[in-house]
Amino acid sequence: MNRLFALLFISLLTASCNQQNNQNPNNMVVTEEKKQSTIAIDAHTCAMPNEAVATHLDLDVEVDFTKKQIIGKASYQIKNVIGTDHILFDTYDLTIQKVTVGNPEKETKFELGAKDKNLGQALKVTIDSTVKMLTIYYSSNPAAQALQWLDAQQTADKKKPFLFTQSESIFARSWVPCQDSPGIRFTYSAKVKVPKDLLAVMSAENPIAKNDSGIYHFNMPQAIPAYLLALAVGDIEFKSVGPRTGIYAEHSMLDKAVYEFSETEDMLVAAEKLYGAYRWGRYDIIVLPPSFPFGGMENPRLTFATPTVIAGDRSLTSLVAHEMAHSWSGNLVTNATWNDFWLNEGFTVYFERRILEVIYGLDYAEMQAALGKQDAINTMNELGMTSEDTKLKLNLNGRHPDDGMTDIAYEKGCLFLRLIEENVGREKLDAFLNKYFNEFAFKTMTTEMFIDYLKKELIKGDTILEEKLTIDQWVYNAGMPANCPNIISTRLQKVDKAIEDWVQGVKPLSHLPTREWSTHEWVHFIRHLPYPFNPQLPDQMKELDNTFHFTNTGNCEILAEWLHWVILNKYSSGYGSLEKFLTTVGRRKYVLPLYKDLVKTEEGKKMAAAIFAKAKGNYHFVTASSVEEVLK
Numbered sequence: 001m002n003r004l005f006a007l008l009f010i011s012l013l014t015a016s017c018n019q020q021n022n023q024n025p026n027n028m029v030v031t032e033e034k035k036q037s038t039i040a041i042d043a044h045t046c047a048m049p050n051e052a053v054a055t056h057l058d059l060d061v062e063v064d065f066t067k068k069q070i071i072g073k074a075s076y077q078i079k080n081v082i083g084t085d086h087i088l089f090d091t092y093d094l095t096i097q098k099v100t101v102g103n104p105e106k107e108t109k110f111e112l113g114a115k116d117k118n119l120g121q122a123l124k125v126t127i128d129s130t131v132k133m134l135t136i137y138y139s140s141n142p143a144a145q146a147l148q149w150l151d152a153q154q155t156a157d158k159k160k161p162f163l164f165t166q167s168e169s170i171f172a173r174s175w176v177p178c179q180d181s182p183g184i185r186f187t188y189s190a191k192v193k194v195p196k197d198l199l200a201v202m203s204a205e206n207p208i209a210k211n212d213s214g215i216y217h218f219n220m221p222q223a224i225p226a227y228l229l230a231l232a233v234g235d236i237e238f239k240s241v242g243p244r245t246g247i248y249a250e251h252s253m254l255d256k257a258v259y260e261f262s263e264t265e266d267m268l269v270a271a272e273k274l275y276g277a278y279r280w281g282r283y284d285i286i287v288l289p290p291s292f293p294f295g296g297m298e299n300p301r302l303t304f305a306t307p308t309v310i311a312g313d314r315s316l317t318s319l320v321a322h323e324m325a326h327s328w329s330g331n332l333v334t335n336a337t338w339n340d341f342w343l344n345e346g347f348t349v350y351f352e353r354r355i356l357e358v359i360y361g362l363d364y365a366e367m368q369a370a371l372g373k374q375d376a377i378n379t380m381n382e383l384g385m386t387s388e389d390t391k392l393k394l395n396l397n398g399r400h401p402d403d404g405m406t407d408i409a410y411e412k413g414c415l416f417l418r419l420i421e422e423n424v425g426r427e428k429l430d431a432f433l434n435k436y437f438n439e440f441a442f443k444t445m446t447t448e449m450f451i452d453y454l455k456k457e458l459i460k461g462d463t464i465l466e467e468k469l470t471i472d473q474w475v476y477n478a479g480m481p482a483n484c485p486n487i488i489s490t491r492l493q494k495v496d497k498a499i500e501d502w503v504q505g506v507k508p509l510s511h512l513p514t515r516e517w518s519t520h521e522w523v524h525f526i527r528h529l530p531y532p533f534n535p536q537l538p539d540q541m542k543e544l545d546n547t548f549h550f551t552n553t554g555n556c557e558i559l560a561e562w563l564h565w566v567i568l569n570k571y572s573s574g575y576g577s578l579e580k581f582l583t584t585v586g587r588r589k590y591v592l593p594l595y596k597d598l599v600k601t602e603e604g605k606k607m608a609a610a611i612f613a614k615a616k617g618n619y620h621f622v623t624a625s626s627v628e629e630v631l632k
């Protein structure tokens with residue numbers, strides 16, 4: 001997933017959870033077998049996969065837009081590892097009608113455990129050692145956390161409704177009963193019935209056009225964890241951009257998206273050259289309506305992307321590089337628990353920048369790296385340098401996993417790999433990573449397993465190297481280690497010089513060398529404008545706006561930065577644009593900081609409440625709940 005900024009989601013979902021590492025929410029003490037398990041213990045699932053585990057899912061559901069429900073059945077092939085008399089699944093606000101075992105089906109007993117605010121309810125199904133298959137008949141709740149139901153007005157074309165899922169981190173259980181842990185992988189097939197004028201696509205082999213029946217069949221032959229289960233339903237069309245790559249989008253977005261993402265196949269080739277064959281068949285992208293709460297989500301075979309990266313100049317395609325890189329780090333070698341999240345995201349950011357270097361050159365990739373390091377330091381300052389959440393290895397037990405999804409996993413994780421690269425050289429690190437992705441393909445990884453592997457395959461007893469890497473400091477200590485790589489971006493230095501020239505009156509805005517600037521340079525420019533502006537020169541906002549037309553830019557990344565100044569400087573000419581942005585875009589990375597700026601003043605608080613009242617219906621659960629926390 002692309003940057004979450006989940007910090008505020010946190011308090012909303014914390015608290016009530018009393019489960020311990022070795023207990024599940026039904027307060028059933030975990031047996032010895034589990035402790036000695038082969039699948040890592042995950043505090044965020046009720047499943048006990050070392051006792052009984054699901055290996056394949058056949059999903060058969062109907063998507064009902066009127067009731068805002070997914071209704072149907074989930075049939076699982078299971079393995080009863082220890083001959084237990086029950087198997088556990090995760091659910092969140094699902095209604096379970098009945099459960100059967102075998103084929104022909106025979107009804108069996110089931111019970112739902114007490115509800116935990118974070119984890120939902122355990123579904124305990126009675127089985128015996130002969131049971132190889134069971135079927136759960138269920139329906140989802142209209143307010144299911146993973147699902148966002150959009151009416152026609154909330155889409156790009158404004159003609160038909162739209163549905164999409166967001167299963168990471170532990171939201172899959174709100175639309176499919178499942179063993180919802182990143183450590184548990186299963187293959188799946190699905191039959192999905194949707195209204196006849198809509199197309200359904202999943203994280204699987206996908207159709208490329210609508211059919212007359214509204215019934216679509218899917219197959220996912222590679223085993224994935226539940227957080228990569230994904231479904232989107234809408235009036236969408238497909239266009240190919242390469243032999244293995246293509247774009248799904250609403251009609252009015254399709255050509256723009258095809259232009260923006262036309263380098264996707266080149267990126268895939270570059271990624272394969274770095275870290276080995278792409279193992280998922282096709283790599284397609286679906287552009288979702290603007291309320292999608294994230295930048296992108298690495299659903300296998302089909303990245304879900306926000307339309308806010310469609311800038312018209314291909315300047316925000318690092319998102320594609322990021323989600324694509326997850327096809328190796330995350331989807332292929334998966335963090336065993338959410339405490340190991342940096343293994344998914346830190347590796348992916350490192351890999352993303354290596355792809356960008358191939359496609360756009362070193363100075364571009366270094367610019368991203370410099371901005372990334374700044375993000376990491378800002379997040380650490382916000383959390384506090386001694387905060388437990390600034391460690392790479394997290395302890396999220398008893399909290400919601402989204403609490404850990406900060407910039408730390410992404411950027412501190414990436415910086416650690418960069419430190420290794422600086423010490424061993426690229427050639428050796430690349431050979432190591434190739435071997436790592438190959439050896440652990442379709443498996444899960446804990447932080448401890450990775451460190452052992454690093455020591456065995458790369459450090460190989462070189463004590464001087466091991467000392468230089470200070471692994472424990474990076475992984476288990478808070479804050480930024482002293483040996484953090486130094487990153488210098490010459491392109492950003494030029495931007496700093498431009499700001500200085502303007503501030504000191506050496507050059508007017510119109511004479512600054514902005515012609516070649518990419519989105520990232522603009523973002524850096526806006527972010528580093530002096531604040532507060534010189535009170536003697538009240539028209540600086542107007543001067544900036546008249547010269548660069550920030551208020552009316554179609555580039556969301558630049559606009560979001562600019563709106564920050566609009567709020568802080570009470571630049572009323574930008575208020576209309578602010579309201580429009582907050583009521584159409586639902587990407588949390590943009591929306592949340594703006595609400596935080598607004599609530600700093602009484603006047604802003606009123607504006608924030610009024611805008612949120614209008615915008616709320618357009619936000620996904622994760623964005624809406626984060627904003628609600630800010631407005632409290």
Ligand SMILES: [Zn+2]
Nearest residue numbers: 001002345348
């Ligand atoms: Zn990611």
